[in-house]
Amino acid sequence: MARKISAPRGTHDLLPEEAPTWERVEAVVRDLSSRYGFERIDTPIFERIELFARGLGESSDAVEKEMFRVSGAKGSEEERSEWALRPEPTAGIVRAYIEHGMHVRPSPLRLWMLGPMFRYARPQAGRYREFTQWDVEVIGDPGPMVDAELIELAHRFYAEVGLRGVVAHLNSIGDMVCRARYRDALTEYFAPLSSRLSADSQRRLQVNPLRVLDDKDLDPELAAGAPKALDYLCEACREHFEGLRELLGRLGVRYEINHRLVRGLDYYALGGGGRYDGLIEVLGGRPAPAIGFGLGIDRTVIGAQKQQVTLPARTPLVAVVSASPDDAPRRLEVATALRDAGLRVRTDGLSRTLSKQLEAAAKAGARWAVLLGEPGLARATLRDLESGDQQDLALDTLAAEVVRAVDHRTPSRGSK
Numbered sequence: 001m002a003r004k005i006s007a008p009r010g011t012h013d014l015l016p017e018e019a020p021t022w023e024r025v026e027a028v029v030r031d032l033s034s035r036y037g038f039e040r041i042d043t044p045i046f047e048r049i050e051l052f053a054r055g056l057g058e059s060s061d062a063v064e065k066e067m068f069r070v071s072g073a074k075g076s077e078e079e080r081s082e083w084a085l086r087p088e089p090t091a092g093i094v095r096a097y098i099e100h101g102m103h104v105r106p107s108p109l110r111l112w113m114l115g116p117m118f119r120y121a122r123p124q125a126g127r128y129r130e131f132t133q134w135d136v137e138v139i140g141d142p143g144p145m146v147d148a149e150l151i152e153l154a155h156r157f158y159a160e161v162g163l164r165g166v167v168a169h170l171n172s173i174g175d176m177v178c179r180a181r182y183r184d185a186l187t188e189y190f191a192p193l194s195s196r197l198s199a200d201s202q203r204r205l206q207v208n209p210l211r212v213l214d215d216k217d218l219d220p221e222l223a224a225g226a227p228k229a230l231d232y233l234c235e236a237c238r239e240h241f242e243g244l245r246e247l248l249g250r251l252g253v254r255y256e257i258n259h260r261l262v263r264g265l266d267y268y269a270l271g272g273g274g275r276y277d278g279l280i281e282v283l284g285g286r287p288a289p290a291i292g293f294g295l296g297i298d299r300t301v302i303g304a305q306k307q308q309v310t311l312p313a314r315t316p317l318v319a320v321v322s323a324s325p326d327d328a329p330r331r332l333e334v335a336t337a338l339r340d341a342g343l344r345v346r347t348d349g350l351s352r353t354l355s356k357q358l359e360a361a362a363k364a365g366a367r368w369a370v371l372l373g374e375p376g377l378a379r380a381t382l383r384d385l386e387s388g389d390q391q392d393l394a395l396d397t398l399a400a401e402v403v404r405a406v407d408h409r410t411p412s413r414g415s416k
């Protein structure tokens, strides 16, 4: 036998048994994106590396160590890798916004996207090299009203998916002016303590001291004593933050202040987001305030499975089986007529006895079976596979009768 090939490390296949939970979460994503007035955007899965380097800042993990590089075909001009698989969607969306002159569209612009992202980090539970995000971005609104709206939206997403106990963590690191003051305060605090920091943090202290706070190995005692960003906010940023808190209170959204929340990008969380008011300018566009979030779909699905979230019932499945094992063409013909009527139907072309066909139908999750008798018979039997009840139906009105029976007799129930 030939050697088997397995999936790349850090990726995972979506198997059929997991699909209903994914579909449920995706349905909530599409529904909420539309109900909140967002317009869909899709950008390429790979972009020029420079976009992410500029967009995310050279000192973020996503750029520093997690870039998934892509190169062109051997011998081509682009062979030396200039591209990377997108580690997150915001940079690509802002690139598209600038490239298509979208600043002339009615402002604020509200965009959403659902798709795969790639980070070349060491895989672990819930941390993959390929994962899916639901992303929303609002460009052109300085807040704080839209900040509260997006946090409420994320909150509603988890509630509609059925996840319990999700809490928003909130912080503000201010604007360019107050952030610079805060950065200095952090450097002053951590510099004399640098021997107690991890090697990573010692380096970050030089490049971006804020990121020392999101080092998960940081001594909790040092973290607790560190200056807090909220104490360094300028008047405008303090007002913004207080306004946001007030609105969240009015909307009834639960949140906690988290003083160590400084970057969003590297957090081990269900989702993350925040303002990026300076990014559009950094990427060569006209300055515009912007905010967004990215919610991890994989981690949401894992959470839903752990909490055994009840999924809405699907339309019942009808199986078409026949007394004669070799009657496959007629099974297909009847299945097609039932599908024309809008039913969800399966059948197969295997040559099996009626009892084997029924067994296979039940295993495949069929709730109903249409049993075809000997060829030439103008009648068929509809069997409720749960109760065993049967009714005799005329073939020429079969589809309408099955639709009626299925509508009336299948109670709507949740399925796991």
Ligand code: HAM
Binding pocket: 087, 088, 089, 090, 119, 121, 126, 127, 128, 129, 130, 131, 132, 133, 135, 136, 137, 264, 265, 266, 267, 268, 269, 270, 271, 272, 273, 274, 275, 276, 291, 292, 293, 294, 295, 296, 297, 298, 299
């Ligand atoms: P992020 O915090 O890096 O933010 O990612 C958002 C979410 O994506 C995370 O909370 C997590 O659920 C999921 N995620 C990230 N990395 C992985 C991974 N390796 N495996 C599985 N899930 C993962 C951003 O990407 C920002 N662009 C969010 C944003 C949008 N900010 C403004 N607009």
